[in-house]
Amino acid sequence: MPSHPASTVRMGLLALLWGSSFLWIKVALNHGLTPAQVAVTRCALGAAVLVALARARGGRLPRSRATWGHLAVAALLCNAVPFALFAVGEQTVDSGVAGVLNATTPLWSLLTGVLLGTDRGVRPVRLAGLALGFAGTLLIFAPWQRAGLTSWGALALAGAALSYALAFAYMGRHLTARKDPTAVSAAQLLAATAWTALALPVAGPGPLHVDTTGVLAVVALGILGTGVTFHLNYRLIADEGPTAAATVGYLLPVVSVTLGALVLGEELTPRVLAGMAVVLTGVALTRGPGAHRPRPARRHTPSAAHAQERSAVPGRVLSGRPGRVPAGRADGA
Template identity: 45%
Template sequence: MCYEVRARILVPMTSAATTAATRNQARDTTNPLPRRALDWRLRFGALSLVWGFSFLLIKVGTHGYAPFQVTFGRLLFGTVVLAAAMAVKRERLPRGARIWAHLTVAAFLLNALPFSLFAYSELTIPSTLAGICNATSPLWGMALSLVALSEDRPTRVRVAGLGLGFLGVLTVLGAWQGFSGLDARGTAMALLASLSYPIGWIYVRRTLAGTGASHLSLTGAQLLLATLQLAAITSLFTSVPAHFPLLPLLAIAALGTLGTGLALLVQYGLVAEVGPTTAQMVTYFIPVIAAAAGVAILGESLTWSTPVGAVIVLAGAGLTQVRPRENR
């Protein structure tokens, strides 16, 4: 999951072109969006499930393949889905060396780096914890936007949300117990992955906003570049598997086609139909579904501090998105 930095708010998005969704909404209201065959609430629920189960799929994928291989497969399958969508809509890849240079950085910060960090983190931490760490992205985003975005002004409510959110992180990690039983390296990787998203979106806002290219075109190019990056890294640091375990391979295929490719298309459709504010609410369901899937399917243990801390994290993240009334 990625972030669009939009008018004093960090909105969870999924590609370097989500600003196109905002432009689409600003068009003449006399031309309403075509009626969708599937109600947006059902698509919202499906997106929550797909992204929530992504952490379980990562864990299963690492049971048979190296983390870089999991990430490469995820990006490859996702790119195939977007390439098919571009072929159907007769979309072309963006043009211009400048756009491709910025997309290369965006692909690393928004796809290659966080996907790889999550895959490595789940070698040593439960998928439930990885999903909760992912929910800290709005907190990191708000903190970074205060520094990097001059138009973003702090308010008491948002600062309180930031403090509350990181208190929730400490609760999840069991700080009062000295973080005993916690794999520090894996947890740090998951938190760094969640930090990479807002860093990437601040970069995207500064470099790719207003390019005129379509959402699908920029997203397809971004995933293609991330796939090429992982292809190079995977060939350098891993060897070709001697055998291909079926269940982990199916998990990677599902992670790429559903959790990356199709999810991007569904998310953009939601933003265009109901707006980014409503669409971003999917973020608050992901850790709940990730925790439930990890416990029910993988048999991961869950202490009381994990769900309590997760609720605090989500409450804090919600407060960081509150804007002054005059700016709404």
């Protein structure tokens, strides 16, 4: 089935906010903050935003130990590790190479989803869309014209993309079915704050000589680029699955290039415009009517007596058809 319009809007907003994160990281690093300080601050600010949002909606943080165990793993893979690796990588790698390496996340997500069994709906049109998205990203940034593609910084960025893909698969399997995604995402960022705070003594807190620009950059990164985007990402994984959610990574170069042209006056060459068109085409293919293979419905043909008995149970009559349970819902849910 085609993606729901609300999910498409959510994906566009997520790409817009997430695509600006590279800029905020770079500014924060250039104005006095260390990679460890950037990572822990963005996690803490993002957690504060989501905790406040969850409380305003009447949500409660999870209490189950098992849930917190899953949250600890997800926070390590989706927050603590990639946030630190992005901050380390952007010390030596330019934004073009960073954009290309970050855009490998959907490919890693597809591979891990197939291997782990979290993504069973892969069709040729979807594979073609993923390949087109990556090709368009390469066309935009032309990494063969840039230095630093084989540096340690580039390796850190590639590791961050892989960590994101593993996290999306893990979250899709263990966390996104929870009742309140806002409370769950808030709890995960709290766990991520703890992980990154534990890393501060090892990484070295470093001297704090941050100026106003650096403070504003890390605040924008924490509130918009972490708190708001993380909530949107959770909803997208829950609605469409980890591989479809990871596809937003292909939109980030489009956002960053467009913002660069509008805000910084950077030139939009024909190659860049062509790359943006290819990216958007690839993303459209991954989200179109033929991209997802519907899961086979369970066949259940109860006897007439059993159907009559079930129809007598309160809440079991749906749309005039006795004995039917809503799709995707189990007894007692």
